[in-house]
Amino acid sequence: MPVVELDRISKSYDQKVAIKDLSLKIEAGTMFGLLGPNGAGKTSSIRMMIGITLPDSGTVNLFDRPFSRDQLSRVGYLPEERGLYKKMNVMDQLVLMGQLHGLKAETAQQRARAWCDRLQIMDAADKKTQELSKGMQQKIQFISTLLHDPGLIIMDEPFSGLDPVNASLLQDTLLDLKKQGKAILFSTHRMDQVEKLCDSICLVHRGEAVLAGTMREVKSGYERNRVLIHFEGGRDFLGHPAVESFKEYAGQAEIKLKPGANAQDLLKSAAERATIFRFELVEPSLEEIFIKTVGEKVDA
Ligand SMILES: Nc1ncnc2c1ncn2[C@@H]1O[C@H](COP(=O)(O)OP(=O)(O)OP(=O)(O)O)[C@@H](O)[C@H]1O
Numbered sequence: 001m002p003v004v005e006l007d008r009i010s011k012s013y014d015q016k017v018a019i020k021d022l023s024l025k026i027e028a029g030t031m032f033g034l035l036g037p038n039g040a041g042k043t044s045s046i047r048m049m050i051g052i053t054l055p056d057s058g059t060v061n062l063f064d065r066p067f068s069r070d071q072l073s074r075v076g077y078l079p080e081e082r083g084l085y086k087k088m089n090v091m092d093q094l095v096l097m098g099q100l101h102g103l104k105a106e107t108a109q110q111r112a113r114a115w116c117d118r119l120q121i122m123d124a125a126d127k128k129t130q131e132l133s134k135g136m137q138q139k140i141q142f143i144s145t146l147l148h149d150p151g152l153i154i155m156d157e158p159f160s161g162l163d164p165v166n167a168s169l170l171q172d173t174l175l176d177l178k179k180q181g182k183a184i185l186f187s188t189h190r191m192d193q194v195e196k197l198c199d200s201i202c203l204v205h206r207g208e209a210v211l212a213g214t215m216r217e218v219k220s221g222y223e224r225n226r227v228l229i230h231f232e233g234g235r236d237f238l239g240h241p242a243v244e245s246f247k248e249y250a251g252q253a254e255i256k257l258k259p260g261a262n263a264q265d266l267l268k269s270a271a272e273r274a275t276i277f278r279f280e281l282v283e284p285s286l287e288e289i290f291i292k293t294v295g296e297k298v299d300a
Pocket residue numbers: 013016017018036037038039040041042043044045080
């Protein structure tokens with residue numbers, strides 16, 4: 001049973017088409033990435049998903065029935081434009097957010113404390129929001145989205161502005177929630193995060209879905225024509241005829257092979273000149289697929 005099912009939703013603002021005929025499904029216990037360049041239509045789609053705006057046409061089903069406002073108690077939404085009451089004490093603010101989602105004050109407080117502990121911001125609980133760093137404020141927002149234990153979690157750029165340690169802490173938290181059976185959608189430009197976390201994606205460009213499916217389906221459309229190599233010694237093999245282009249880092253290279261080239265020939269040549277620690281044939285990264293797909297659409 002999909003937790004979210006959009007069927008050909010469209011929305012225009014005056015003459016501007018924000019999104020056209022978008023269909024997607026998000027199942028419980030999965031993480032879904034909604035991707036696209038600036039202005040592609042991601043936020044417009046999310047807004048329609050949770051009734052902030054209505055589609056001009058198409059249907060939105062949540063938890064296996066047509067959208068209605070009472071379902072919002074099962075949704076946690078972290079918008080891109082985040083707002084906290086700057087002068088309010090953090091714990092009071094979290095309790096208020098919990099109450100707005102139907103929790104009793106006492107329950108909200110217990111859960112808020114447990115979350116602050118888990119996300120390592122217990123010290124912040126009794127401070128005013130304006131005394132916190134941006135990253136800490138983001139964690140508070142993150143908690144406020146989750147306090148009422150929603151079955152559907154929607155996050156617009158949830159890791160933006162976080163240092164790697166905190167980004168990883170929130171990523172692990174989302175992975176845990178996924179394991180518990182929550183459906184999670186996040187919107188981002190960061191392909192590396194999507195690649196690591198998402199089971200399925202939809203790439204929107206200029207209001208239309210241009211690539212969609214499970215990560216495996218999306219990648220299986222592309223040849224394994226990349227080689228990752230870790231080496232020490234001579235680097236002449238980078239000039240081998242099988243190599244179309246390469247990026248070289250300290251002791252590593254990422255090589256794009258020519259169409260039809262034999263990776264084994266390259267391996268032989270590399271092994272004659274250098275000590276090879278790793279030689280792996282890989283599919284293009286999601287970032288490359290994204291750039292290729294969007295680039296082709298722009299050319300068309
Ligand atoms: N309320 C509105 N009034 C008029 N145009 C709008 C409105 N909301 C969105 N748009 C337009 O619809 C298009 C899609 O915008 P949207 O905010 O959904 O994109 P996005 O993919 O979320 O972009 P970003 O990554 O920059 O946040 C844009 O051209 C935007 O200017």
